[in-house]
Amino acid sequence: MANIAFILLCHKDPDAIIEQANMLTTKGDYISIHFDARAKPEHLQRIRTALSNNPNVTYAKKRIKCGWGEWSLVQATLNAIEAAVDAFPRATHFYMLSGDCAAIKSAEYAHDFLDASDVDYIESFDFFESDWIKTGIKEERLIYRHFLNERKNKHAFYAGLALQQKLRMEREIPQDLQIQIGSQWWCLRRRTIESILEFTRKRKDVMRFFRSTWIPDETFFQTLVRHLIPGDQIRARTLTLLMFTDYGMPVTFYNDHYDMLLSQDYLFARKISPEAHELKERLGKMYSASEMQFQISNEGRNLFKFLTKRGRIGRRFASRFWETESTLGRERELMIILCKKWHVAKRLSKSIRQNTDIPAIDYLFNEESTDLPDLGGIGSKLHKRARHRRALLRMLFEHHNSDRMVICIDPSDLDLLQDFCSDRCTTRLLELKCDFTEDYLEGHAKRVGLAGDQTPAESITRLLPTIRRDIYYESDQIRDAEFENHVILCESDSHEWMAEQISRFLAVTQDTALNIAKTDHLFDD
Template sequence: MARIAFILLTHKDPEGIIAQAERLTATGDYVAIHFDARAGQAQYHKLREALDPNPNVTFAKKRIKCGWGEWSLVAATLEALRAAEAAFPRATHFYMLSGDCMQIKSAEYAHALLDAEEADYIESVDFHNSGWIKTGLKEDRLIYRHWFNERTQPRRFYASYSAQKRLGLTREIPSDLQMMIGSQWWCLRRRTIEWLLDFIENRPDVMRFFRTTWIPDETFFQTLVRHVVPDREIRSRTLTFLVFTDYGMPANFYNDHYDFLLSQDYLFARKISPDATDLKARLGELWTSGRTEFSISNEGRALHRFLTGRGRVGRRFAPRFWEAESTLGRERMLVLVLCKKWHVAKRLMGELRKRSHMPAYDYLFNEMSPLPDLGGIETSQEKRNRHRRAVLRMLYDQHNAERMVICVDPASFPVIEDFVSDKCQTRILEIECSFSDAYLAGHARRVGLAGEATPQPVLERLLPTIRADLAHESERIREAGFENYALLREAGDREDNARALAHALDIPSDMAQELAQLDYIFAD
């Protein structure tokens, strides 16, 4: 009978990981965990303390800091895979999972499916001709070397990429490999894993090649499995059900999707919303239920295309469905920095980025400030504002972050209200600046209220109105009575300003003191 060693890549939620590992091993299966080195040591110790007594659980010997699109994701997978292969000699299959995946069938059903056919399950289609890549880099992922992360180091990524293109520094793909691509959520037989690990050990040239490809988790296993296993033993599909939104992000599943998920021809599903507590509980019980009969309709992806293509989001399955995902997530924190003098807020963001790893973005909904590639949603202000929460969800996911800071113009009150009404924890830091007549005159010209040829008497009559308008924006924010509001004042006491920074940004007091003492931030 099949016995599965689950390769579990995670970076958060130790309680959920512990519960998932205990469920999966309760049926005689195994779990090998790689817990991202970017996550806190206390969380990792909590995992080890809870799961070390379980003989069917092991941990990767080395924890790696993982980043989307990087070799680090493959390296972390290999660490967990080697640990599982050595620790569980009775495992017949190795199944790749993330912490956002949950079972949508029972263990008996999964074992029977894997016993029924001597095959590997991995989506593996031709890299060049399949059309699998819809947007972004294609062949350039392979023929140029990528040392930097496009999302966290976009300037270095594109500078390096452009320099190689300009100098013609292409490289050859290993001649004996046919490049393939597909989903990273696979299930492979033990024999295949052993062949793969032997191949990796004996082919350092192939390893060097993949270490500097871009998004290798979509090509590494997909290519090498085809190289070591006959095509007749490969089923080019994943056993994990997932669908993508128009912006290339996995759609979330909610409490009302239980029957829908069970009817899909898959063993697991990704992603389960953090808020779907009832769904998680029901799916958790399913794995050990012993149930073997499921009515398979398998309409999931077609239904998603139908509903989103017609704008009828959520009609069939109640209010929350696919793009109706309207929250950033209860576990996340968003800080809104409100400041009319954009250069002041931008300077603060620059200093914050130097001192912390918290993602901090300038006025991304007020101007075309730089953003990483988000599948096209970031390419115009209209798109950014139409899909504000989707933009931020993607940024949270890209940074693997639970906290983020963004700047918002105080005049953008609907934007502020939108995020304050979200289920996430929203904090507001308003920066109160002084406005000289010269600054207000410049502001009038920037927004088109005055020109270079506007007579001085006209401008002088206009300035009181502009000053009152700016005061009204600030007054409206304060009268709204937003929770978790803090005020940073240009003319304020440094100790008061440090307390406001520490509270709003959730940063240590010594860092807040440093920021509060930077007088140049307010300079015009």
């Protein structure tokens, strides 16, 4: 039968640690505690005093001052492991925990689960081939030496990195190791742990290498397990439930998560809120219970993604106030000016404002600086405007107290056009087709970052036909979509023809349309 030695890294809340240690050892398991050397000595003394009569508790013989991303976390873990190996010869498995973790299955279930398969549980994916690292530096973690903490000394950390890059101070990774990466929350068999400890005593070169890598708690054990243990004896997963927000922050569990946590295919969960006293109490009673049945649905991650995604669009449990309707309104008219030359469309929209009472708004989905009324956070950033596009337009209709409005959109925004043209409101499109000189295309390339002042002339010459084709392709896509109420004005059209099309587009008189068509320098660059 499995006997678990829990490896607990902690740095605060001594009362919670005492409670956690008593709970985890109630069914004959063990715990080895590393209490951060930065913490208050009296807190450690309180823990030792409270657990002095518990023979299943031991402590790391040497305490380390730990810092996020540093080797100190790995060294503290090794110290706690060595203490557990010496103190608990009957321990069959070693399970890594933090003070924020809590059991979400009974001890009985955990023992049966570990007995069912003679394997190690540790996330271990190829460091270079996998996409486990989402942001930040990647190979630089390994090939350069890191002695400063990025969180505490950010400027110095990156200055040191830049200096090493400048001086080409890359180092080689130990040739017999294939670096792996994964979560630090693992569960390993005793023989695996003993093999790791033996490896650390023999391979001083590897130890020197990892001591100066960045965030080694995500690579050290993961790499050594793959190096020492056959692949068919490794399950590349963690037995601790971890969930993260789309900001990269760990999800915190509260009292109302009890039923959801028990249904997940994990033995522990991280992290539990310090204020979730009811949840901790219920989980503690569950851990000690016998013959409990667990219905594993494992929907936690998908449910969290679903709810947070719906929250992003105002549909978490109820609609946000600005999403109470899904349409702009049957009675409203949205008139869209499409033009690649934004200054041309802006001249036309300005003329519309001067000659009619129709509100006309420039590139609100393309330029963050577009002049908009104060509509709260919904209009603060371009991505928010696009995400809540219909809500934004409804608010603008209401702000201007009008059922008719003109907006300018770049022809590349086909998804916006398809969305608005599928609305119940009346939507009309006016496409301005301009002539594009070589000088204009060159300026456009520089404005969008495709070329610079130092770009050779021959490179620009090769680039311009591609840019021209892209512009024509956008226009072709709009035509292929076969939108209703789509009219086109060309730079070469007569004022009379333009007036006729503008009259159809705006539903204004021919005289008003002619005044707009005769806007001074409308198509000039």
